[in-house]
Amino acid sequence: MGGNSDMKLIDENGIRIDGRKVDELRPIKIEAGVLKSADGSAYVEIGKNKVLAAVYGPRECHPRHMQNPAKAIVQCKYNMISFSVSDRKRPGPDRRSVEISKLISEAMEYVVFTENYPRTSIDVYIEVLQANAGTRCAGLTAAAVALADAGIPMRDMVPAVAVGKVNDQVVLDLNKEEDNYGQADLPIAMIPRTGEILLMQMDGHLTQAEFDKGMEMGVKACMEIYELQKDALRRRYAIANAESDEESKDEPQQINEEA
Amino acid sequence: MARSIVSEIKRDHIHKLIADGHRVDGRAWDELRQIQIQTNVVETAEGSSRVKIGNTEVIVGVKMTVGEPFADTPDRGVLSTNAELIPMASPSFESGPPDENSIELARVVDRGIRESHMIDLEKLCIEPGKKVWINFVDIYVLDFDGNLFDACSLGAVAAIKSAIVPAKANGLGEDYPMPITCVPVSITAVQIENSILVDPSLDEEKVAAARLTVTTDNNGDLRAMQKGLSGALTLDQVRTMIETSRRLGAEVRKIIG
Amino acid sequence: MNKESMTRELVLPGDVLDAGTMKPGEGTYVHDGKIFAAMLGIKSVKSNFVNVIPLGGRYIPIPGDMIIGKVIDIGPSNWLVDIYSPYPAPLHVNEVPWRVEFGDTARYLGIGDTLLAKVLSVDETKRVQVTMKEQGLRKLQGGQIVEIAHSKVPRVIGKNGSMIQMIKTYTNCRIFIGQNGRIWMDGSMSDMVHAMQAIKMIDEGAQTLKLTERVKEFLESVYPKEKSEVL
Numbered sequence: 001m002g003g004n005s006d007m008k009l010i011d012e013n014g015i016r017i018d019g020r021k022v023d024e025l026r027p028i029k030i031e032a033g034v035l036k037s038a039d040g041s042a043y044v045e046i047g048k049n050k051v052l053a054a055v056y057g058p059r060e061c062h063p064r065h066m067q068n069p070a071k072a073i074v075q076c077k078y079n080m081i082s083f084s085v086s087d088r089k090r091p092g093p094d095r096r097s098v099e100i101s102k103l104i105s106e107a108m109e110y111v112v113f114t115e116n117y118p119r120t121s122i123d124v125y126i127e128v129l130q131a132n133a134g135t136r137c138a139g140l141t142a143a144a145v146a147l148a149d150a151g152i153p154m155r156d157m158v159p160a161v162a163v164g165k166v167n168d169q170v171v172l173d174l175n176k177e178e179d180n181y182g183q184a185d186l187p188i189a190m191i192p193r194t195g196e197i198l199l200m201q202m203d204g205h206l207t208q209a210e211f212d213k214g215m216e217m218g219v220k221a222c223m224e225i226y227e228l229q230k231d232a233l234r235r236r237y238a239i240a241n242a243e244s245d246e247e248s249k250d251e252p253q254q255i256n257e258e259a
Numbered sequence: 260m261a262r263s264i265v266s267e268i269k270r271d272h273i274h275k276l277i278a279d280g281h282r283v284d285g286r287a288w289d290e291l292r293q294i295q296i297q298t299n300v301v302e303t304a305e306g307s308s309r310v311k312i313g314n315t316e317v318i319v320g321v322k323m324t325v326g327e328p329f330a331d332t333p334d335r336g337v338l339s340t341n342a343e344l345i346p347m348a349s350p351s352f353e354s355g356p357p358d359e360n361s362i363e364l365a366r367v368v369d370r371g372i373r374e375s376h377m378i379d380l381e382k383l384c385i386e387p388g389k390k391v392w393i394n395f396v397d398i399y400v401l402d403f404d405g406n407l408f409d410a411c412s413l414g415a416v417a418a419i420k421s422a423i424v425p426a427k428a429n430g431l432g433e434d435y436p437m438p439i440t441c442v443p444v445s446i447t448a449v450q451i452e453n454s455i456l457v458d459p460s461l462d463e464e465k466v467a468a469a470r471l472t473v474t475t476d477n478n479g480d481l482r483a484m485q486k487g488l489s490g491a492l493t494l495d496q497v498r499t500m501i502e503t504s505r506r507l508g509a510e511v512r513k514i515i516g
Numbered sequence: 517m518n519k520e521s522m523t524r525e526l527v528l529p530g531d532v533l534d535a536g537t538m539k540p541g542e543g544t545y546v547h548d549g550k551i552f553a554a555m556l557g558i559k560s561v562k563s564n565f566v567n568v569i570p571l572g573g574r575y576i577p578i579p580g581d582m583i584i585g586k587v588i589d590i591g592p593s594n595w596l597v598d599i600y601s602p603y604p605a606p607l608h609v610n611e612v613p614w615r616v617e618f619g620d621t622a623r624y625l626g627i628g629d630t631l632l633a634k635v636l637s638v639d640e641t642k643r644v645q646v647t648m649k650e651q652g653l654r655k656l657q658g659g660q661i662v663e664i665a666h667s668k669v670p671r672v673i674g675k676n677g678s679m680i681q682m683i684k685t686y687t688n689c690r691i692f693i694g695q696n697g698r699i700w701m702d703g704s705m706s707d708m709v710h711a712m713q714a715i716k717m718i719d720e721g722a723q724t725l726k727l728t729e730r731v732k733e734f735l736e737s738v739y740p741k742e743k744s745e746v747l
Binding site: 077084 | 300301302303304307314316318320321322324341343345346347348349350354356395397399402403404
């Protein structure tokens with residue numbers, strides 16, 4: 001947070017520099033199943049953020065000492081590609097991406113039914129192609145869609161969004177300027193149906209009242225993103241209302257022995 | 260691991276098909292998979308592209324900064340090419356610093372661009388010996404289904420071609436397009452059981468004996484080559500591959516525009 | 517005709533499937549007395565159980581399953597077999613139809629070999645054992661292998677085996693289907709290409725309408741007349 005409240009980011013009519021109202025999300029586009037090699041994948045655009053997520057697994061866990069005999073481990077790797085930001089970022093992980101990866105892994109570990117796949121690893125790769133504030137939320141939103149696309153058993157979808165404070169006002173889904181010069185940033189991820197919070201960070205300065213207002217905005221926005229996540233998956237698996245009388249539960253060996 | 264072991268049945272099947280003059284996906288031996296090129300896909304880069312050859316997909320960005328030239332080329336801009344085989348792209352790619360495969364890949368792509376003088380590096384000199392434009396060409400493989408050499412080379416060329424030199428942001432006058440002299444195109448072929456197959460898919464690459472990448476310029480002249488894998492090629496096979504690269508290179512150059 | 521579950525309704529993780537009367541089946545979980553979908557798939561109701569039939573996901577071995585495996589490693593008294601699952605499966609020398617001396621394993625099965633085997637046991641931590649000691653189980657040679665999502669296997673087989681029988685009749689291929697999503701076939705080169713195309717059609721269109729008819733149309737188009745009389 002720059003904390004520079006002199007910078008005017010909201011006008012007298014409550015309109016932000018990108019034309020949004022304080023409680024308005026940036027335009028969002030979500031697509032499921034965009035990569036061929038991965039078991040599941042998703043592409044998310046939130047404003048000028050462009051993020052890809054890919055899921056591999058459950059697969060054999062390496063190194064072996066990381067295996068858990070009772071459940072799968074969820075390993076998310078968040079990474080920004082070198083040209084996703086204005087100054088070229090050296091390829092490879094830095095402290096920030098390691099921290100974000102850890103938080104996203106922990107959030108996803110809660111929604112995935114890990115006990116179904118002992119000793120395995122479910123690997124989620126998040127690549128930020130273009131960054132404009134809110135990439136961890138966009139990445140987490142994409143990761144949840146990619147996990148569902150991979151057929152991973154999970155409690156629910158997980159949407160994420162950031163709220164913050166700009167010019168002493170609580171605003172939803174900060175863009176880059178607001179993130180740079182705003183007074184607070186509060187990214188959250190949740191399970192909308194239960195209200196359970198799976199990711200929460202905060203930096204800057206918020207009063208209790210501002211926090212409450214921000215959470216109210218954030219929860220409402222998560223519901224919107226949740227619907228977009230589900231819509232992306234429905235489009236990907238569009239089904240004609242086929243009748244299911246073409247299927248067999250016969251054991252293959254029966255079939256094979258006829259050969 | 261497990262996936263990198265090719266089953267004997269699969270290997271035999273591919274060999275048999277080739278002996279009959281066929282390929283797994285029904286292509287002719289000298290037929291490229293479908294090529295899709297998008298440019299200007301990332302605003303934060305000076306130039307960018309997203310390229311698909313069949314199911315192989317890469318994203319490439321060009322970032323430009325002002326820096327010092329190398330001592331032996333004081334009046335030229337600098338080109339630095341880097342390739343990342345990120346684990347998103349394949350179950351066989353692992354996280355970590357570039358391995359020998361990604362280094363070879365980046366160097367072969369770099370050579371085609373450098374040796375063809377695609378980028379007019381002399382025009383990227385700001386103040387001889389002191390200030391020149393540094394070009395970082397970063398290639399990320401997003402989806403791996405064979406023939407990374409051509410996908411990465413095509414992506415890099417398309418990204419460079421779309422780049423705008425950020426002069427204004429650096430207080431150096433108006434922005435201008437990247438100075439380009441030609442469009443190098445690389446075409447890769449493999450040898451399997453003495454047959455030649457252009458633009459190998461992943462399955463074909465896994466059973467290939469030898470590989471040759473040939474980069475040609477607009478005149479059809481050779482600018483870079485790289486033979487890979489542990490098998491051998493006859494001189495006749497090399498000649499066929501070069502002739503094919505020249506012919507298909509001209510077609511691909513039209514797609515790049 | 518069995519029309520117990522009529523329409524194919526797509527459900528997503530977290531979707532409510534039932535709020536009282538039914539029992540939770542596969543691919544579901546219960547929370548606050550309601551049944552929810554635990555994965556993306558097709559909702560199916562059978563004898564008062566609500567299930568989610570997955571559309572993708574990895575194969576998890578079940579004892580008794582017939583599978584097609586690939587040898588990925590060799591030990592002195594066993595082979596390690598990739599069964600297209602997160603869990604590689606050891607095949608012990610006592611579970612093959614040959615008498616193998618200690619350390620002599622590589623003479624019988626090599627790395628990259630393909631086998632028709634059966635899942636012998638799966639323990640709580642999903643440690644798997646496979647066996648080849650049963651009639652019909654053997655090393656597969658020649659032909660080719662196709663891999664599809666294991667969840668599509670019932671569709672490739674079809675009602676009472678109708679789909680696979682149709683493919684076999686038209687293409688004259690011998691076909692073995694592993695429950696793990698690996699399919700082996702043998703026949704003439706062009707017949708195998710057609711059989712593979714038909715199977716790919718099922719794999720990609722498993723949730724679409726009139727699949728049997730579309731596959732039949734395809735096969736008729738590549739095998740005009742003479743064979744359609746057989747059916």
